[in-house]
Amino acid sequence: MSQHRQVLFVLNKMDLADPQATEKYLARFREEGYMAVPFDSTSGRGLSEVIQAFKTLYHPRAQEMLVKGRRIRPSRIMVVGVPNIGKSTFINCLAGKKMAMTGAKPGITRGKQWIRVREDIELMDTPGLMWPKTESEEQGLKLALLDIVGEKAYQEREVALYLLHLLQVKTPEILTGKLKVSDPGSDPETMLTEIARKRGHLLKAGVLDLAKTCTALLQDFRKGKLGLLSLD
Ligand SMILES: Nc1nc2c(ncn2[C@@H]2O[C@H](COP(=O)(O)OP(=O)(O)O)[C@@H](O)[C@H]2O)c(=O)[nH]1
Ligand SMILES: [Mg+2]
Structure with missing residues (x-):
């Protein structure tokens, strides 16, 4: 399915996770046709894999622009996930400097804007999504x-x-x-x-x-x- 190619699952905080559980998640995502990479936003472990995945995702669009003789615009990617998963830290890690507000407590991220983290990549930080009711x-x-x-x-x-x-x-x-x-x-x-x-x-x-x-x-x-x- 082509829309699968538009999503990358970043398994952040891999430094805190059981490596075997992480492997299982990766396998499951990949079986379902999604791209997935483990990441540690505090050390940048996994950085080249994430950048490579972004490029792979964007390649068809970039090709399209190229064929049409247009300038290739930076790829724009929204960073979404539950509060405190490390979205803002992830963005700062890619940017190599502090561009998004981080906080140990959930709910700190406000506002929406594109942040240029690399020459050809822009990310949008989002407030964490939370479902209103827990299942159990x-x-x-x-x-x-x-x-x-x-x-x-x-x-x-x-x-x-x-x-x-x-x-x-x-x-x-x-x-x-x-x-x-x-x-x-x-x-x-x-x-x-x-x-x-x-x-x-x-x-x-x-x-x-x-x-x-x-x-x-x-x-x-x-x-x-x-x-x-x-x-x-
Ligand atoms: N150990 C570890 N901590 C992380 C990682 N990413 C973020 N954190 C910490 O998790 C907390 C929440 O991060 P933040 O980026 O504000 O989460 P957000 O709410 O998703 O934007 C902060 O204390 C970060 O330092 C990671 O990969 N590993
Ligand atoms: Mg945040």
């Missing part, structure tokens, strides 16, 4: 865990407990290793308490500061400090 409670927890929905939309405690549950199912070695949990089979509440104690998260009266532990766990996960993990 678990979907909602995943969106919160990945910082895709605003922090006002969820309870940190609930999301941190969900993270511990996920680790339990997917990678119990992270629980016993990085988080030093003694029994990765115990329930998430118990593990949370143990982590708080081991990290010395205490309130004044010697009571455990579980809220602090939850914040720390979510931060560690989002920065990749717990290891490479993909949720789906």
Whole structure:
């Protein structure tokens, strides 16, 4: 299908993802006839592949202009995706300098304009697209865990407990290793308490500061400090 050629799926934040999961996604996109490349906007890993893919996508249009004797205009590509996936960072990475506003919190990008990132490429940053309703409670927890929905939309405690549950199912070695949990089979509440104690998260009266532990766990996960993990 010709319209497939007009879309490139950039699997950003590959530096945080489980490489095997990334490979599976790439294979699936390619099987369906789409172009897809893994990318890390913080280091620029994958840059030449992305540029090459843009050129491949644009080639037919460029040829058309050439045949008609017209000047070949830069290719224009809209960057779309859920909030906080790294759209603005991606644009800055391609430009080699800060041209789009980035932010750790979702919803910072405003306005629409074409940004010349290379001689022959212009990108448009867009505010993240979010569907108004999540399909299930678990979907909602995943969106919160990945910082895709605003922090006002969820309870940190609930999301941190969900993270511990996920680790339990997917990678119990992270629980016993990085988080030093003694029994990765115990329930998430118990593990949370143990982590708080081991990290010395205490309130004044010697009571455990579980809220602090939850914040720390979510931060560690989002920065990749717990290891490479993909949720789906
Ligand atoms: N580790 C990692 N972090 C990234 C990457 N791309 C973006 N980020 C971080 O993700 C956060 C959101 O990025 P931003 O570009 O503002 O996302 P946007 O909402 O899609 O425009 C920022 O803290 C970025 O530094 C990436 O490839 N790897
Ligand atoms: Mg942005």
